[in-house]
Amino acid sequence: MILNIAQIVVSVVLIGLVLLQERSAGAGGLFGGGGAGSSYQTRRGLEKVIYWATIAIAFIFAALSVTSLVLGK
DSSP states (O other), X not given: OHHHXXXXXXXXXXXXXXXXXOTTOSHHHHTTOOOTTOOOOOOOTHHHHHXXXXXHHHHHHHHHHHHHXXXXX
């Protein structure tokens, strides 16, 4: 039961972090486009923190999912 609740909480946090990311927010960016003005930028400050937090939370979510599968809950 606790594992399922943790998985729900982590998934909500992961969704929030993904939605907070600004890069390629338009529909064209969704499919690899981005226009002529798009160029690579280094992530700085809060954007970098959100990026790494998204990766960490995604890893935690995957670990919780595998654990739930192994335990059979």
